Amino acid sequence: MRALMISGDRSGSGKTSISLAIAALLSQKMTVQTFKVGMDYIDPSYLTGVTGRPCRNLDTFVMARRDLMTIFANGMQGADLGLIEGVRGLYEGAESLGDTGSSAAVAKLLGIPVVLVVSARSITRSAAAIVKGFQSFDPAINIRGIILNNVAGSQHIRKATEAIEHHCGIPVIGAVPRQPEMELAMRHLGLVPYLEGKNAPAFLERIQAITGMIGEHIDRDALLGLSSPVTLPPGSDSLFPPPEDPESTIAIALDEAFNFYYADLFDILRAEGAEVITFSPLHDPLPAADGYIFGGGYPELFLHELEANEKMRDAVRERSREGVPVYAECGGLMYLTEEIRTRSGWQGKETAESCQMCGVFEGSTVMPARRVVSYVEGESLGGNPVGPGRFRGHEFHYSDVILPDDTHFSYLLSRGKGIRGQHDGAVRDNTIGSYTHLHPVSSWGMFSAFVTSCRNHSRR
Numbered sequence: 001m002r003a004l005m006i007s008g009d010r011s012g013s014g015k016t017s018i019s020l021a022i023a024a025l026l027s028q029k030m031t032v033q034t035f036k037v038g039m040d041y042i043d044p045s046y047l048t049g050v051t052g053r054p055c056r057n058l059d060t061f062v063m064a065r066r067d068l069m070t071i072f073a074n075g076m077q078g079a080d081l082g083l084i085e086g087v088r089g090l091y092e093g094a095e096s097l098g099d100t101g102s103s104a105a106v107a108k109l110l111g112i113p114v115v116l117v118v119s120a121r122s123i124t125r126s127a128a129a130i131v132k133g134f135q136s137f138d139p140a141i142n143i144r145g146i147i148l149n150n151v152a153g154s155q156h157i158r159k160a161t162e163a164i165e166h167h168c169g170i171p172v173i174g175a176v177p178r179q180p181e182m183e184l185a186m187r188h189l190g191l192v193p194y195l196e197g198k199n200a201p202a203f204l205e206r207i208q209a210i211t212g213m214i215g216e217h218i219d220r221d222a223l224l225g226l227s228s229p230v231t232l233p234p235g236s237d238s239l240f241p242p243p244e245d246p247e248s249t250i251a252i253a254l255d256e257a258f259n260f261y262y263a264d265l266f267d268i269l270r271a272e273g274a275e276v277i278t279f280s281p282l283h284d285p286l287p288a289a290d291g292y293i294f295g296g297g298y299p300e301l302f303l304h305e306l307e308a309n310e311k312m313r314d315a316v317r318e319r320s321r322e323g324v325p326v327y328a329e330c331g332g333l334m335y336l337t338e339e340i341r342t343r344s345g346w347q348g349k350e351t352a353e354s355c356q357m358c359g360v361f362e363g364s365t366v367m368p369a370r371r372v373v374s375y376v377e378g379e380s381l382g383g384n385p386v387g388p389g390r391f392r393g394h395e396f397h398y399s400d401v402i403l404p405d406d407t408h409f410s411y412l413l414s415r416g417k418g419i420r421g422q423h424d425g426a427v428r429d430n431t432i433g434s435y436t437h438l439h440p441v442s443s444w445g446m447f448s449a450f451v452t453s454c455r456n457h458s459r460r
Contacts, residue, residue: 003082086103115147116147
């Protein structure tokens with residue numbers, strides 16, 4: 001098996017569209033396993049959609065070295081090529097003086113080469129200076145090839161290519177023209193999730209068009225030639241043991257409104273002895289289960305539909321009051337409040353509105369609010385269905401959750417904004433809701449505790 005990384009010189013370089021197109025095109029002839037650097041949900045949904053294999057996340061801030069290696073090994077089973085999409089610029093991470101959390105850190109840890117996407121808009125020879133700087137900044141990073149993006153004509157391509165290949169000694173394997181139609185559909189927190197858009201013909205047609213256009217301007221054979229063989233350490237695929245016979249059932253909310261999940265979550269829950277089923281808070285009744293998970297997503301875009309499913313909302317509140325374990329992150333937390341209120345001007349609407357949600361937590365969600373994108377670090381103090389333990393994670397939201405002063409919080413943060421300052425992880429009965437997104441591998445013990453909570457409740 002072989003692998004390589006597609007990274008960018010900056011955010012907005014075009015690496016997401018280019019990575020998507022490469023994954024889609026190569027999947028027509030081989031088995032491609034994709035990975036995404038960082039705590040991201042939306043880019044992986046596209047990479048999953050075009051390859052048919054769950055994209056896995058890799059992050060050196062959140063994950064220990066062993067966890068990252070075993071996630072990579074687990075994903076690579078049965079694959080011909082591992083294709084990793086970077087995050088932001090190659091060297092952007094959690095710190096200014098270290099590379100933790102960056103694409104570069106993942107490339108070094110796995111020992112794989114990098115193909116760098118350079119936005120060459122309005123530059124030619126200066127593109128070589130950019131590449132030279134990236135090469136010298138950390139010589140341990142093996143930048144093996146370049147894809148130029150946002151080029152304008154043959155002269156532009158020729159001058160930039162000659163400068164890079166002469167001064168940097170690596171090939172330019174693609175030059176993608178500047179075209180407005182190359183952009184994927186965006187909204188307030190990033191791209192439209194693949195699960196939400198895939199049922200719209202225009203959405204899939206746009207992806208196909210982008211893939212086709214990019215494919216015309218990249219040398220796929222040269223790209224594959226830049227990949228390198230990977231050797232996985234002995235036993236590095238042992239993180240996920242064979243599933244045991246299910247002893248409990250956990251239902252996960254999964255639809256257009258709630259779809260921010262890491263693929264490893266399903267593996268871990270099954271490995272811990274849980275049967276996993278999915279349901280839609282938009283369309284379904286609440287299924288019988290021993291525990292429930294409400295992940296992140298965009299509930300704010302489906303307020304009226306969520307409010308209309310009153311039986312679902314009442315059932316969630318009732319099950320929570322009965323002490324059934326419930327775990328909710330971000331969008332799931334918002335859904336568990338009494339209401340989601342949007343301010344005037346939100347999504348182009350002239351007036352503010354309010355829609356009723358589940359009411360598990362007394363209080364309201366207000367949108368929009370200050371945009372928060374941050375790594376999170378803290379400790380779960382216990383007294384909740386995921387138990388005690390230290391954790392690292394991520395928060396990414398455009399809302400405020402306003403809860404009563406006497407709300408009990410179980411997470412104490414040393415980094416991140418949380419629901420209220422250093423406090424996150426609101427608890428009521430056997431339900432916990434937080435802005436913090438946990439990666440299930442780095443927080444294995446907490447998800448194991450959740451399965452145990454579900455199992456113990458089912459035995460009552």
